[in-house]
Amino acid sequence: MSESDTDGGHGDWRSTTIASVQADHNPEVAAAVERITQLRQSIDNIDAAVIALLAERFKATAQVGWFKAEAGFAPADYQREESQIKRLHRIAEDAGLDPDIAEMYREFVVTETKKRHARIAAAEGDSQVLDVFA
Amino acid sequence: MSESDTDGGHGDWRSTTIASVQADHNPEVAAAVERITQLRQSIDNIDAAVIALLAERFKATAQVGWFKAEAGFAPADYQREESQIKRLHRIAEDAGLDPDIAEMYREFVVTETKKRHARIAAAEGDSQVLDVFA
Numbered sequence: 001m002s003e004s005d006t007d008g009g010h011g012d013w014r015s016t017t018i019a020s021v022q023a024d025h026n027p028e029v030a031a032a033v034e035r036i037t038q039l040r041q042s043i044d045n046i047d048a049a050v051i052a053l054l055a056e057r058f059k060a061t062a063q064v065g066w067f068k069a070e071a072g073f074a075p076a077d078y079q080r081e082e083s084q085i086k087r088l089h090r091i092a093e094d095a096g097l098d099p100d101i102a103e104m105y106r107e108f109v110v111t112e113t114k115k116r117h118a119r120i121a122a123a124e125g126d127s128q129v130l131d132v133f134a
Numbered sequence: 135m136s137e138s139d140t141d142g143g144h145g146d147w148r149s150t151t152i153a154s155v156q157a158d159h160n161p162e163v164a165a166a167v168e169r170i171t172q173l174r175q176s177i178d179n180i181d182a183a184v185i186a187l188l189a190e191r192f193k194a195t196a197q198v199g200w201f202k203a204e205a206g207f208a209p210a211d212y213q214r215e216e217s218q219i220k221r222l223h224r225i226a227e228d229a230g231l232d233p234d235i236a237e238m239y240r241e242f243v244v245t246e247t248k249k250r251h252a253r254i255a256a257a258e259g260d261s262q263v264l265d266v267f268a
Contacts, residue, residue, distance in 0.1 A: 029205055032201045032205040033205075039197050039201075043191060043194050044218075046191045047225075049183075049187055050187050050188070051222060051225045051226050051229055051239070052225075052229050053180050053184050054239060057184075058231060059230070060180070063169070063173055064173050064177075071163055071166040073166075084181075087181075088181060088185060091181075092189070095188075095189035096189050097188055097189035101192065101246060105181075106181075108239070109181075112235055
């Protein structure tokens with residue numbers, strides 16, 4: 001990539017969104033656009049993988065919900081929750097992810113799982129039978 | 135409630151959490167405990183995979199943030215957001231996941247990305263330069 005015209009008056013990009021029309025006028029911007037485009041493709045691929053995994057996760061927790069409703073197990077398992085929290089924090093740290101984000105992810109899926117198990121238990125005629133942490 | 139009655143292989147498990155002690159007295163409960171244990175292992179594996187992917191996603195969006203801050207690109211890209219929403223809904227439907235959950239996932243990561251990009255832009259001395267949707 002050429003380093004030319006880094007301070008050149010090739011327009012004000014601050015007020016624009018990413019567009020190849022700006023890249024035509026400045027090789028640095030062109031390089032940035034190319035890298036952002038590549039990164040966005042990776043982000044999209046990651047999202048597709050996460051969505052697929054979430055689909056599998058909710059299938060698994062739905063099954064846990066049915067087994068618990070059928071066997072009449074108690075709603076919550078705080079020991080399970082405690083070990084999940086510790087484990088996800090450890091995995092996040094190993095992966096280079098802020099553990100707060102791992103905790104937010106856990107809360108997000110647990111909240112949704114809770115709602116779904118409430119519906120499963122209601123369908124079985126006993127709203128008390130929930131496994132809120134699966 | 136009461137300890138599981140050992141007579142006749144049935145008892146009141148509604149007030150208990152999953153424990154092998156109940157499974158010892160009833161083969162049906164034993165089978166449910168085994169299946170739940172297996173499912174929980176799958177759930178834990180899925181969570182580990184998602185955490186690893188989220189770590190990669192935030193590394194990628196951080197890079198997008200830096201490139202945008204450097205190049206002075208505008209904060210938001212609503213066209214990108216619109217296409218992400220449509221794409222994730224389609225992927226969720228194909229994967230058998232409630233599209234609402236895909237939308238909640240998107241909001242969760244976008245909110246966090248937004249916060250991080252604000253910090254990156256602040257470090258570059260211009261709080262206006264954010265790519266809120268990466």
